[in-house]
Amino acid sequence: MSWVKPSCWNTSLLMVVLPLFLLSPLFSFRLVRCDADHFGSAFKIMEEFSGYPVGEPDALLSLSVGTDDLLKQIDELAAFSDTPAPSVTRVIYTDKDVAARRYVKNLMKGAGLSVREDAVGNIFGRWVGSEPDLPAVATGSHMDAIPYSGKYDGVVGVLGAIEAINVLRRYGFKPKRSLEIVLFTSEEPTRFGISCLGSRLLAGSEELLKSLKSTVDAQNISFLDAARYAGYAQDQDDISSVVLKKGTYASFVELHIEQGPILEEEGTSIGIVTAIAAPASIKVDFEGGGGHAGAVLMPNRNDAGLAAAELALAVEKHVLESGSIDTVGTVGILDLHPGAINSIPSKAHLEIDTRDIDEGRRNEVIKKIHQSAFRIANNRGVKLSEFKIVNQDPPALSDESIIRAMEIASTELNLSRKLMISRAYHDSLFMARISPMGMIFIPCYKGYSHKPEEYSSMEDIANGVKVLALTLVKLSLT
Numbered sequence: 023m024s025w026v027k028p029s030c031w032n033t034s035l036l037m038v039v040l041p042l043f044l045l046s047p048l049f050s051f052r053l054v055r056c057d058a059d060h061f062g063s064a065f066k067i068m069e070e071f072s073g074y075p076v077g078e079p080d081a082l083l084s085l086s087v088g089t090d091d092l093l094k095q096i097d098e099l100a101a102f103s104d105t106p107a108p109s110v111t112r113v114i115y116t117d118k119d120v121a122a123r124r125y126v127k128n129l130m131k132g133a134g135l136s137v138r139e140d141a142v143g144n145i146f147g148r149w150v151g152s153e154p155d156l157p158a159v160a161t162g163s164h165m166d167a168i169p170y171s172g173k174y175d176g177v178v179g180v181l182g183a184i185e186a187i188n189v190l191r192r193y194g195f196k197p198k199r200s201l202e203i204v205l206f207t208s209e210e211p212t213r214f215g216i217s218c219l220g221s222r223l224l225a226g227s228e229e230l231l232k233s234l235k236s237t238v239d240a241q242n243i244s245f246l247d248a249a250r251y252a253g254y255a256q257d258q259d260d261i262s263s264v265v266l267k268k269g270t271y272a273s274f275v276e277l278h279i280e281q282g283p284i285l286e287e288e289g290t291s292i293g294i295v296t297a298i299a300a301p302a303s304i305k306v307d308f309e310g311g312g313g314h315a316g317a318v319l320m321p322n323r324n325d326a327g328l329a330a331a332e333l334a335l336a337v338e339k340h341v342l343e344s345g346s347i348d349t350v351g352t353v354g355i356l357d358l359h360p361g362a363i364n365s366i367p368s369k370a371h372l373e374i375d376t377r378d379i380d381e382g383r384r385n386e387v388i389k390k391i392h393q394s395a396f397r398i399a400n401n402r403g404v405k406l407s408e409f410k411i412v413n414q415d416p417p418a419l420s421d422e423s424i425i426r427a428m429e430i431a432s433t434e435l436n437l438s439r440k441l442m443i444s445r446a447y448h449d450s451l452f453m454a455r456i457s458p459m460g461m462i463f464i465p466c467y468k469g470y471s472h473k474p475e476e477y478s479s480m481e482d483i484a485n486g487v488k489v490l491a492l493t494l495v496k497l498s499l500t
């Protein structure tokens with residue numbers, strides 16, 4: 023057996039083995055002996071040091087990410103789009119979505135995973151471990167894409183997870199806990215106005231289970247009809263069968279592009295997420311008297327549009343009053359009716375998004391926004407016809423042991439890392455309700471996301487895949 027051939031060692035292999043090599047004189051001694059028994063001992067030492075099996079020597083030689091294949095897969099998946107490249111538009115249960123699902127299921131099968139789907143189209147690919155009765159370790163993300171967005175959001179965490187499994191297979195790794203990849207249905211709210219639909223259901227959202235029966239899209243197609251069109255939610259299916267019991271997974275880890283500029287600006291390879299900010303969204307309607315823009319004099323107006331404008335500024339004020347950089351608020355939608363230049367707005371509709379890593383502080387902002395809406399309506403003589411908190415989700419904290427596993431994996435791979443907060447939310451926010459959770463971020467160009475310019479380099483993606491692979495190894499063996 024002549025596996026000590028420096029020319030065969032690729033960079034990624036060296037990154038993993040070198041620290042072990044340098045720190046273990048016994049190991050370096052045994053390398054030069056080159057006989058089977060000594061390999062056994064050396065690998066045992068490596069295992070003890072690293073905390074996970076290092077595989078057989080031949081398999082160890084092939085520890086590397088198949089970047090060419092991964093790049094090709096990202097491009098091929100991006101082609102399942104309703105808008106031309108470089109943009110990607112992939113909305114759930116459309117023909118393109120169904121074709122993309124078929125593509126991903128084939129990749130999962132190609133990686134030797136057993137594939138199942140639930141009643142709403144969450145897709146699971148399982149690598150059965152040596153102790154299949156233990157709760158599995160899960161990873162995954164989404165692949166739906168809002169109109170005219172990019173090809174990396176979510177996709178890196180799905181195709182990257184499949185590649186992480188391939189890496190581990192080439193590596194000769196044998197999981198103890200089963201490893202499972204989850205492709206979540208509809209993380210984006212594009213079609214039915216519900217974000218993280220698949221993971222919310224997996225986490226057992228009763229509210230969503232109830233509301234899905236009457237949920238329709240903009241074309242008045244019901245959620246259930248759309249799901250049936252895509253081959254899910256058949257008559258015999260009970261949507262509540264989607265819900266996973268707490269404890270189904272021992273841990274859940276999601277690989278994702280940062281969608282912000284910090285890692286790229288700092289030249290840091292890996293972001294380790296410690297918390298996901300708590301999102302909330304609110305819908306507000308004001309109704310006033312309307313009237314002719316020339317004929318109704320200023321003292322006689324009840325302008326719903328000005329009430330909305332005043333509330334938008336109040337949102338900013340209340341957010342800033344929190345005194346924390348982590349509190350944010352946005353009025354992303356402000357519609358005026360009838361929307362004519364010579365007509366005083368008789369109706370105004372606002373949609374407000376506010377987030378914080380501190381749930382109490384975020385709730386305080388919501389309370390103040392509510393009080394301001396009442397006060398403004400009163401002062402301006404308009405009616406506050408709706409103030410609806412659409413969702414008010416708690417934040418999620420990453421699990422300490424998963425953070426530690428990700429840190430160790432980064433160190434072993436000699437990659438710089440940063441502990442950070444995810445201000446965007448992800449399927450992980452909901453998976454955290456039923457499983458210890460962690461997230462790995464990789465840099466993306468200028469922090470761009472949700473637009474065609476979204477980009478992550480293959481080097482950064484490969485780094486993320488390696489950290490994910492080693493993290494899964496650790497979690498599978500605990």
Ligand SMILES: [Zn+2]
Pocket residue numbers: 164175176209278448
């Ligand atoms: Zn995403």
